[in-house]
Amino acid sequence: MEMPVPDARIMARKARIVERLLEVLPERSVIHDPMETRAYECDALTAYRCPPLCAVLPSSTSEVSDVLRICHEEGVPVVPRGSGTSLAGGALPTADCVILGVSRLTDVLETDYDNRFIRVQTGRTNLSVTGAVEADGFFYAPDPSSQLACAIAGNIAMNSGGAHCLKYGVTTNNLMGVTMVQMDGTVVEIGGAHLEAPRLDLLGVICGSEGQLGVVTEATLRILAKPEGARPVLIGYESSEVAGACVSDIIKAGVLPVAIEFMDRPCIEACEAFAKAGYPMCEALLIIEVEGSPAEIDEQLGVIKQIARRHNPVELREAKDAEEAGRIWLGRKSAFGAMGQINDYICLDGTIPVSSLPLVLRRIGEMSKEYGLGVANVFHAGDGNMHPLILFDANKPGDLELCEAFGADILRLCVEVGGCLTGEHGVGIEKRDLMTVQFAPADLEAQMAVKDVFDPAWLLNPAKVFPLSASAGRRAA
Amino acid sequence: MTPSTEAELAEAVLGATGPLAITGGGTRPIGRTVEGVSLSTSAMTGITLYEPGALTIVAQAGTSLAEIELALAAENQRLAFEPMDHRGLLGTSGAPTIGGVVAANVSGPRRIQSGAARDFVLGVRFVDGAGTIIKNGGRVMKNVTGYDLVKLFCGSWGTLGVMSEVSLKVLPQVAAGATVTVDGLDDATAARAMAAALGSPFEVSGAAHVPESFGALAGTHLRIEGFASSVAYRSEQMKAVLGQFGPVRIEPDAEVSAALWAGLRDVAPYHGTSGDVWRLSVKPSDAPDLVARLPDAAKARAFYDWGGGLIWVECLPDTDLRAVLGPFAGHATLVRAGAPTRAAIAPFHPEPAPIAALTAGLRARFDPRGILNPGRMG
Numbered sequence: 001m002e003m004p005v006p007d008a009r010i011m012a013r014k015a016r017i018v019e020r021l022l023e024v025l026p027e028r029s030v031i032h033d034p035m036e037t038r039a040y041e042c043d044a045l046t047a048y049r050c051p052p053l054c055a056v057l058p059s060s061t062s063e064v065s066d067v068l069r070i071c072h073e074e075g076v077p078v079v080p081r082g083s084g085t086s087l088a089g090g091a092l093p094t095a096d097c098v099i100l101g102v103s104r105l106t107d108v109l110e111t112d113y114d115n116r117f118i119r120v121q122t123g124r125t126n127l128s129v130t131g132a133v134e135a136d137g138f139f140y141a142p143d144p145s146s147q148l149a150c151a152i153a154g155n156i157a158m159n160s161g162g163a164h165c166l167k168y169g170v171t172t173n174n175l176m177g178v179t180m181v182q183m184d185g186t187v188v189e190i191g192g193a194h195l196e197a198p199r200l201d202l203l204g205v206i207c208g209s210e211g212q213l214g215v216v217t218e219a220t221l222r223i224l225a226k227p228e229g230a231r232p233v234l235i236g237y238e239s240s241e242v243a244g245a246c247v248s249d250i251i252k253a254g255v256l257p258v259a260i261e262f263m264d265r266p267c268i269e270a271c272e273a274f275a276k277a278g279y280p281m282c283e284a285l286l287i288i289e290v291e292g293s294p295a296e297i298d299e300q301l302g303v304i305k306q307i308a309r310r311h312n313p314v315e316l317r318e319a320k321d322a323e324e325a326g327r328i329w330l331g332r333k334s335a336f337g338a339m340g341q342i343n344d345y346i347c348l349d350g351t352i353p354v355s356s357l358p359l360v361l362r363r364i365g366e367m368s369k370e371y372g373l374g375v376a377n378v379f380h381a382g383d384g385n386m387h388p389l390i391l392f393d394a395n396k397p398g399d400l401e402l403c404e405a406f407g408a409d410i411l412r413l414c415v416e417v418g419g420c421l422t423g424e425h426g427v428g429i430e431k432r433d434l435m436t437v438q439f440a441p442a443d444l445e446a447q448m449a450v451k452d453v454f455d456p457a458w459l460l461n462p463a464k465v466f467p468l469s470a471s472a473g474r475r476a477a
Numbered sequence: 478m479t480p481s482t483e484a485e486l487a488e489a490v491l492g493a494t495g496p497l498a499i500t501g502g503g504t505r506p507i508g509r510t511v512e513g514v515s516l517s518t519s520a521m522t523g524i525t526l527y528e529p530g531a532l533t534i535v536a537q538a539g540t541s542l543a544e545i546e547l548a549l550a551a552e553n554q555r556l557a558f559e560p561m562d563h564r565g566l567l568g569t570s571g572a573p574t575i576g577g578v579v580a581a582n583v584s585g586p587r588r589i590q591s592g593a594a595r596d597f598v599l600g601v602r603f604v605d606g607a608g609t610i611i612k613n614g615g616r617v618m619k620n621v622t623g624y625d626l627v628k629l630f631c632g633s634w635g636t637l638g639v640m641s642e643v644s645l646k647v648l649p650q651v652a653a654g655a656t657v658t659v660d661g662l663d664d665a666t667a668a669r670a671m672a673a674a675l676g677s678p679f680e681v682s683g684a685a686h687v688p689e690s691f692g693a694l695a696g697t698h699l700r701i702e703g704f705a706s707s708v709a710y711r712s713e714q715m716k717a718v719l720g721q722f723g724p725v726r727i728e729p730d731a732e733v734s735a736a737l738w739a740g741l742r743d744v745a746p747y748h749g750t751s752g753d754v755w756r757l758s759v760k761p762s763d764a765p766d767l768v769a770r771l772p773d774a775a776k777a778r779a780f781y782d783w784g785g786g787l788i789w790v791e792c793l794p795d796t797d798l799r800a801v802l803g804p805f806a807g808h809a810t811l812v813r814a815g816a817p818t819r820a821a822i823a824p825f826h827p828e829p830a831p832i833a834a835l836t837a838g839l840r841a842r843f844d845p846r847g848i849l850n851p852g853r854m855g
Contacts, residue, residue, distance in 0.1 A: 114672040114762045115786075137678070159621045170619065172628065173596050188831045193760035195786055196582070196593065197632060198808035198826035199854055200836050204595060204628020208621050225678045248530030254553060254649035292680075296707040351617040354531045383618040384531070423619035431622070438622055439612075446611045446843070447624040453838035465623065 001048055001089070001429050004463050004475065006096035010076055014053055017074055017098070021056055024066035029104070031055040040081065040099045044146075045089040045430060047346075047400055052079065052093035059104045061179055061187060061217040068215065069185030071098055077459050078183070080211035082154030083125065085146045087347055088428025090158060090210055094463060102153045105217055108132050115193050117176055119220045122153035126160075129221060138223040141168035144424065145336065156216050159208030161424035166382040167258040167291075168224070170424065172207040177220035180206065180213075183455045192220055205450060210426055211461045213454035227291040230258065232328045233301055235308045236282040236315035240264060243284035244357035246311045247381045250288070251354075255303050260382035261287040261332050264361070267339070267376035267389070268331070274338030277331035280315040286381065287332055335378045336389070343374070343391040348407050350414030351423035354384045363413055364388055371406040373399075385423035386414070412437050427465045435467055444470050481520040483602065483610060483641040489516060490639060491608025496851050499635035501539060501577030504562075504569045508634060508824045508853040510816050518576050521641060524548055526616070533599065533616050535644040538576025545575055549647055557648040558597050559585030565748040567813055576640045582632030585742040586683035586700065589675065589783045595631035597646045603630065603638035606844030616644040629839070635850040637843040651702040656734040657715040658696040659723045661689060664765040664781070667697040670722040671784040672761065674699045677718050679711040684784040685741045691780060694740055697722075741782060744789050752776070752791040753814040755798045759807035761785035772801055797822050825854050 010017075018032045031037055032054040042049040053076070058064045071078050081091040081101045093099050105121035111133060112118070118140070120129055126147040129140040143162035144150055150160070156178065161170040168174070177191030191203045206213050237243040240262075247260055263271065263285045272279050279285060286308075290300040301318060308316055319325035331338075339345050352360050361377065368375045374391040388410055392403035411421050411431065415438045421431045435444060448466055451458065451474075458474045480486040490497070496513030503517070521539040528534075529552040536545055542560065549555055560583040564570060577583075579601070584593030591597075600614030613626035630637060659670055667686035674681050683700030699719070701711045709729070716725045728734050740746075747754050759767060764785035771777040777792035790798065795818050799809050808826035811819060828836060841847075 112762075113676055114669075115760050116675060138676075159625065161619055161621075165619065169592065169596060170621075172625065173592055182831070186831050188829075188835075190832065192806055194758045194807035195588065195783065196595075196758050198758075198810070199632075199828060200637075200839060201582070201595060201628045201632050202832065202835060204631070205625055207628075208625045225676050227680075228678050251532060251649070252530050252552070254652065256649060292707060293710060295710060296704070299704055299706055351619045353528060353533065353617055355528055380619070385617075385619040418615070419617045420615050420620045420622040422622050423617070424621055426621050427623065435623065438615075442609050442611050443613065444623070446605065446609075446613070446626060449842040450624055450626070450629075450839065453835060453842060 002468060003050065003094055003429070004468060006094050010096040011053060013074070017076060018054055020070050020074070021054070021067060024070065025056060025058060025063055029057045029059065040093060040101070043084040043086040043089060043091040045087055045092065045428065048089055048092055048429065050093050050095055052097050052099040053095065055099035055101060057101045057104050061181060064100065064181045064215055064217050065185045065187055067100060068181050068183055072184045072457070072459065075457070075459070077462050079461050080153065080157070080215050082123065082151030082157065083149050085150040086154060086158065086426065086428055088422070088426045088430040090426050090428040090464060092429055100215060102151060102217065109218060112193065113138065116223050117193055117220050118223050119218060120152060122156065122216050122219050123151050126150050126152060126155055133223050134226070137226050139226050140221055140223055141174055142171050152219055153216055156207055156219060157209065157211045158424070158426035161385065163259045163261060163380060166260060166380070167256055172204060174222045175203065175207055175219060176222055178203060178206060178216045179218035181215045181217060183214070183457065183460050210428065210465050212451050212465060213460065228293045229297060230289055230291045231297045231301065231319050232287050232289040232325050233304060233319070234315065234317045234328045235286045235288065235313045236280040237284045237311065237313055238282055240284040240361045241358040242311050243286055244354065246286065246308055248354060249307045250304055251382065253303055253307060255300055257288045257290050257304070257382065259287070259289040260380065262377070262379050262381035263332065263335065264377040266374060267335055267378045270338040270342055270376060271331035271335055274341055275331050275334040277327050279331050282314045287328055332378070339376055339389045339391070344394040345389045345391050346403055346407055348388045348390070348410055349385060349423050349425045350411045350419055350421055351383070351385045352414050352417050352419035354381065356417040357384070360386070360413060360417060364410055367406060367409055371402060373403055373406055384419065408434055429464060432465060433467050448474065478514065479517045479520040483521070483604070486521065486639060486641055487604045487608050487610050490604050490606065493848050496848050499639055499850050501574035501580065502541065502572045504564050504567070504571050504573045505577060505581050506567060506569065507581065507812055509819050509855050511850050511853050513851070516639065518639065519574060525642065529554060532618070532647050533644060534647055535616055535642065536575050537642055538640040539574050541572040541574055542578060543572060550650070553650045554647045555650045556597065556645065557587060557591040558593050559587045559742060560594065561585050562743050566744045566754065575643055579631055579640060579643050580633060580635050586685060586738055586782050589684060589786065590680070590682045595628050598627050598631055598643055599646055600644040601627050601630050601640055602642040603640045605638045606846055606849050611638065614644070618646055634853050636840060636854055638849065653705040653708045654700060654702040654731045654734045655708050655712045656728040656737055657699045657701065657712055657719065657725060658728065659719050659725050660696050662686070662697045662723050664688065664768060666722055667781070668762060668765050668785045670697050670719055671699070673718055674715060675784050677715070679714050683738055686781040686785070687746070688780060690778065691746050694737065694746060698737065700734065700738055746780060747789070747791050750791060753794050753796060753818060754812045755790040755792070756810045756812050757788040757790060757807060759786060759788065759805065763806065764788055767802060767805055770802055775801060794818060799826070823855065
């Protein structure tokens, strides 16, 4: 993946830049030793690495403001970083950049059950937001798979989703307000404990802007009362077409499960070997979860089971208790880890219209043979967000490139059938150069115009999201 | 001008030599009056794609809301954000369009549970002020590819571009609905009752309080929707939650309940009355105190939706509600007033300088000639 040539003039000024940062931050918050900056050389897209000029870990919004003001004055690019769990390279540094990590900003600032929100600093992890309110019967809905580690800052930057967004929406639907620091150090408050924007919905465009418009240091998040209960059902089919038809029929019947997860045979086999969840060996497995009181769950699962049976399942298993529910989820939740045990892989996340599911799975199977690389599919079937895992051997020369070419073909296919390149991971560097597949030059120009307004000098995370050739003129300016 | 295709729309904008007054169905004349050549999307109609199994519909911007709701009803689906019909409140006629719903980011009582138009629009196609056709988003439910300009267009009132097509997420129709009502509560107690209801696990899809003095629609109302047996169960649970606040009754008839919520959604208490109408978006627990601050001289009255987070105020014409209330967290929109009042008092809430600079910057980028509904959000 091509990255811009680092600016030698900036790198030559490292000592002065570090010195200025040390004027506003304590010693422990500025990491500039070349051995130590390596801790920030990559995120979860580990195939690409580059130590930054230096990294800073501010402890307050005003420190973030000081850092950005200095970097703005010095013309130094800044790459914001949450917990570094991006699968798209969203936090990948360049050699001439300052990494701005929010990992010291972890406080809960306000919890308000009457108005159902929590205000947190954005270095706090996703799961620990729920952790702060669950004893009182509340939770924060977006639940990306990395929720144990990923920070709210990254969730906002990437507009993260999760398994339960069919019912609760993604980050943007649960984000009420932010405190954001602009590149020149200006601190702005957008949104808050009230709903909606007084004028243009700036919050809506900030969410998902991959750290290119500002650094969000505090967030007001909607919290919800926990449902009385939840219960999954596991359904196995002999073909993915039939599983897809079952999902479509369930949705058309008026049931809205909180989650509909899909796994194909290679994925089931890997999960079985890894987690021994007791999954049936079949071509397609659905895990469908509904919520409510015991009677409500019975009613919804009744409808779902009736529809499922019409499609002749090879297995239909309802969790009788919490332990069985846990076993049903066990395999799915360990899917990525299971695949990682048997192979190196890259994980894609294109979205397709659910009606195109059988076609897309068939084409992925064919391409897998053409490329000679295995692929396992696990995804959120209710909303068409696919996660094909392409297996490769990192030690075999050329295999990563082959794998990336295969991945690009899958994403082109997603766009071709009416979908998109990324449903929840973000563009980062990974899908940056495929943006022209989905967008015409004018579409990209309109998006870049937004960055022009928020960050005229293009210093915030500049080498991401847009094809380098498209953003070249702006980054050089 | 009434172009019937996107290409004609682009031509019309490109060829414009002065301000354009952009409308859909023209049923929501909110904001300042725009002096300019009329440009209506009402001839750009038709549902382009509807996949019930994918919960997705795509339509030309000028398609009437009625046509979309009819198509959805045939498949037992709906627009979950329950867009308000402004005709009764604003005394307008004509047919609301889907593009207008999006441009005004309209919602209804279900806002607190499901969201507003912004939460359901999956993609837009639009023509910017330079006449360029641009698309953003798409027709799939999960999409983080590039910046979310869709949200920016929801509630932009035609000032960033003229929409030609929108795609929306739809949801299954609810099988049953009931309303649980507590009678006789003062505003502060009602706010606490609604907070208790919304903090319960029983999935309230509407929480409104209409003071006794209003007569019709009065009461503190909580809406419960879903499968019939579930609605019955949760209504009883809700009754138990609310019992501590006052006498509780359950309206189990779905049609009666739906009519009540349609009245609240469309602000029926102020239909045909003569006062100015303001819409305040606030932190719900702040609402009763704010209403108590309204001076007697304004002859104001207020009722609450969104658990208190939305206050509908009617007051004497020409009252600058922001001035009489002083600073508060949230914002106030002047929804109904005579043109002179709307010229004198900003209909949309003023923003702090750094935010206003961002807003102005975006507008200058999308509409460099300043011809798209200039001044409407002024």
